[in-house]
Amino acid sequence: MKTAALGSALVSLACLFSITAFAAPPTSQDAAKITPDMIQTASDxxxxxxxxxxxxxxxKRDVMIPMxxxxxxxxxxxxxxxxxDLPMLLERTPYNASGMASGNSPHMADAVWSGDKDWADGSTILVWQDIRGKYKSEGKYIMTRPPMGPLNPTRTDDTTDAWDTIDWLVKNIKASNGNVGMIGSSYDGWTVAMALLHPHPALKAAAPESPMIDGWMGDDWYHYGALRQVNLDYFSxxxxxAGEGESIPRENYDDYTNYLDAGSAGAYAEANGFKQLPWWKRFAAHPAYDAFWQLQALDTLLVAHPSSVPTMWLQGLWDQEDIYGAVHAWEALKKAGHGANNHLVMGPWWHSQINRDGWNMGPLKWPGNTTAQFRRNVMIPWFNHYLRGTPLPxxxxxxxxxxxxxxxxxxFSNWKPASEQQLTPLFLQADMGLGFEQPKGGSDSYVSDPAKPVPYLPRPIPQKNERWRTWLVQDQRFVESRPDVLSYSTAVLTTTVKLEGAPIADLFARTTGTDGDFVVKLIDVYPGSDPTDPAMGGxxxxxxxxIFRGRYRHSFAEPAPIPANQVQEYKFRLPTVNYAFKPGHRIMVQIQSSLFPLYDRNPQTWVPNILFAKPADYRKATVTIEHGDNGRSAVLLPVAATR
Structure with a gap:
């Protein structure tokens, strides 16, 4: 023990000697070498x-524009x-205006985000603005702030904010020619549409891209009453x-499991703190299409307050987030007699892909970069015509x-709104057939089990999921063999069937439950083999x-239980197409009752608010699709030609 203690003492002494030697003050010779520039007491x-x-x-300038x-x-x-003497291009956003021009490059085209690179060629002044309450802007943030009126008793909204912003720009940016265009996608497209309700005289052209127009009917929040519950992450x-918040924390990698374990969407949201969000309280209290949603529907408001601003309504044919807005806004304006200054553009794109590369849509490959070509050959020349007076090519x-x-x-010089289409029924037939001839009778049934909902993508489905962008072109063979998915198919086509417009699902069905959802898919089945692209075989x-929530079959504003075991008609519009089914292909229609976890599960029993359905409310139901004397179920097709 004494030997150990002695050894420890020697080690301690050695350490002390070492520290003392290291910390020894400089000698006078060392101090003489220190010059004043070596000494720094202020922060570096x-x-x-x-x-x-x-x-x-x-x-680049950062300014605070007064409203x-x-x-x-x-x-x-x-x-x-x-x-x-340059025009200005304005984008109003809740997604961080500074981030849209954050590149530290001496070249303007390298300093802006991808959506503005083609504009950053020295010919346009680019302007981005944080909307009220977001990032560096003052004021209160209100989700898609309603226009002034019953839902907004203040004297400001995003229409007045756009007006005041443009007014300041034309008065204070001396390098401009006084002309302003507006552009933006998704929420930013919504801000463009809001500006059109009472546009500033200097607003000469506008392009809402995939705009949020009606969040209940078919854009971000609901589709015909079915909740798009994956957007709960967007809420948080x-x-x-005020800046970028966090998504909901995940217990499991697979969101199919996360949402299934949570029970209802409302239970999931409130378990994760959503009662703190004023928007959630308003949202959750209005599951039906009542005045809360109706008074915010921008297609209706745009018709009530039409503008003369030349407007290009842009949308992707496979827009996974806002596939409803642009085409419905354009159709409403055309039907009301305002078609002269409104144009519809639909590209082969996912949501907001117009602002990125467009070489492909999932497995579908295009002969060029469709988005870059469109921006340079169509969009920018169109804006230039109205902003600087150059002729349109x-x-x-x-x-x-x-x-x-x-x-x-x-x-198309006369693209018809859906309500004016000539439709041809493609009937469900016996033996899972599909054809234009009248069906001879029969029905098909499946058991829809809320405990085993049909996934919208092959599992696992993580929250951060690159397949989200292209899920609308996902090969549907992954669900075709499920017993709760009905797949009807034509014989192999011998002629081309060309569609131009919006198909309409027209189902006659009965269920043992008192509520239920109906998903209808119109599918192109490729030939079984393709030597040029084997992956596309079949x-x-x-x-x-x-998707359509059955309780709204008679009224979107006043839902009603489904009478058990009684045939009901469920008729709803599918997204607009410009598509040709070619010889050698087949047309397929799939029907199912869930699309999970994208959409919340229907408990299939009547409850006042599905957001807060209890575990005992979720029950199996047998769903029967009729294609005979009790109802001739069909998809009504806008057939333009067969050849």
Missing amino acids: IPAKWKQPQGNFDYV RDGVKLHTVIMMPKHAH GQMSK TPLPEAMIYNPVEQHWDS YELPVSLD
Whole structure:
């Protein structure tokens, strides 16, 4: 023990000696070598850093633009150096205006995000603005703030904010020619549509891209009453803080399991703190299409307050988030007699893909970069015509819609709204057949079990999921063999069947439950083998699909229980197409009662608010689809030609 203690003491002494030697003060000889420039007592971070920009080809400004009520909105302005007499392009966003021009490059085209690179060629002043209450803007953030009126008793909304912003820009940006265009996708497309309700005189052209127009009928929040519950992450990310918030934490990698274990969507939301969100309280209290939703429907408002601003309504044919908005806004305006200054464009794209590369849509490959070609050959020349007076190389047609089978753009001088279409029934037939002839009778049944809902993608389905963008073109063979999915198919086609418009699902069905959902998919079944692209052999490509909540079969505003075991008609519109089913292919229609976890589960028993269904409310139901004397179920097709 004494030896050990002695050893320990020697080690301690050695350490002390070492520390003392290290910490010894400098000698007078060392101190003589210290010069004043070596001594720094202030912070090495300057009070204000200024990046030299002598070689930059643009000037960027951050300004706070005052609104009529005194609230100031953060705005980023990027001007080409030596700009003179240039138009301005404005985007209003809840997604961080600074982030849209965050690149630290001396070249304007390299400093902006992908959606603006083609604009950053020195010919346009680019402007991005944080909407009220988001990021660096003052004021209160309200999700898709309703227009002034019954739901908004203040004297400001996103219409007045756009007006005040444009007014400030034309008065204070001396390098501009006084003309402004607006552009933006998704929520940013919604801000463009809001600006059109009472546009500033300087607003000369607008392009809402995949805009949120009606969140209940078919854009982000619901589709015909079925909740798109994966957007609960958007709620927490958007409203838990002024900047970017967090998504809901996940217990499991697979969201199919997460949402199934949670029970109802409302239980899942409130277990994760949503009672703190004022938007959630309003949202959850209005599951039906009542005044809360009706008074915010922008297609109706745009007709009530039509503008003369030339407007290009853009949408993807396979837009997984806002497939409803642009086409319905355009149709409403055309039907009301305002078609002259409104144009419809539908590309072969997913949501907001117009702002990125467009070489393909999932497995579908195009002969070029469709988005870049469209921006450079159509969109920018169209804007330039109205913003700087340059001639249009080709007048923009009433509707310009990509033909994904023949792989080219089709122009239409008279594209008909869905309500004016001539429709041809494609009837469900016996033995899982499908044909244009009248069915001879019969029915088919399946058991829909809420405990085993049909997934919208092959599992696992993680929350951060690259397949989300292209799920609408997912090969449907992964569910075809499920007993709760009915698949009806034509014989192999010998002629081309060309569709132009919106198919209509028209089902006659009975269920043992008192509520239920109906998913209808119109599918192109490829030939069994393809030597040029083997992966596409037998591919079941969804062309158009949607979901309908049965309680709304008579009224979207006043839901009612489904009478058990009684045939009811469920008729609803599917997304618009410009598609050709070719010889050698088959047309398929699939029917099922869930699309999970994208949409919340229907308990299949009547409850006042499905958001808060209890575990005991979820029950199996036998669903029977009629195709005979009790009802001739069909998909009504906008057949333009057969050849």
